[in-house]
Amino acid sequence: MHASDEHAFLTVPTREGKPRERGLTHVMDKGLNLREIEGLFDTAGEYVDIVKLGWGTSYVTNNLEKKIALYRKRWLEHFRFSHVEISDGTLEIPREQKLELIAEFASDFVVLSEVGSKDSDVNIAPYLWVQWIREELDAGAWKVIAEGREGGTAGIYRPTGELRTGLVDEIEHSISFHDLIWEAPTKTSQAWFVRHFGPEVNLGNIPPEEVIALETLRLGLRADTLKEVLLGDSSVEPAPAS
DSSP states (O other), X not given: OOHHHHTTTSOOOOOOOSSOSSSOEEEEESSOOHHHHHHHHHHHGGGOOEEEEOTTHHHHOTTHHHHHHHHIIIIISSOOOOEEEEEOSSSOOOXXXXXXXXXXXXXXXXXXXXXXXXXXXXXXXXXXXXXXXHHHHHHTOSEEEEOOTTTTOSTTBOTTSOBOHHHHHHHHTTSOGGGEEEEOOSHHHHHHHHHHHOTTOOEEEEOGGGXXXXXXXXXXXXXXXXXXXXXXXXXXXXXXXX
């Protein structure tokens, strides 16, 4: 019996099948070994849409070819997408050059670009976030990632981990949330985004061990989102993440 059949008595949100365009779960692989990848897809493969090999880990990983082959075998055998991320969160790329790179790669790959700095001391004005996101979507990016770092302490978050809710509101009013992937590495931030946007919000930098837990947040099967998702109580005001 499939998990969804076991819980058919619950009126949970309907989730798109893969390959999804919305409600994406973007997972950060910081150095998983082959057995851990097998385990991830045995238990949560249905809910994983994108796996990112974090920062320079692919450069120092043993058996990288075997690792990529396993991901393809377990996940991409039916959907042979090739994704490229173009980011200037660490090293600055001139705007025109970044947009040219996005357009160039978009002719051959599915491009994800990223806006926001990984430096927690850099505070980019909200209007610039909106402008840059629009430019990168227009250049050919499939989705734009809103930077948060793997610890949730930069970009759309303050150094304390508190979500910049005013910034999110500013972006939300100008850009469809379906065109964005919000980096949300913590349960608190994940729950806030699900309460605010609903189950089909795209979330990134998800630790592999949190994929199942995130899916329960999306379906309202966890106390953090039960009222808003499962009971449809939109009057509940979501608390800022911290």
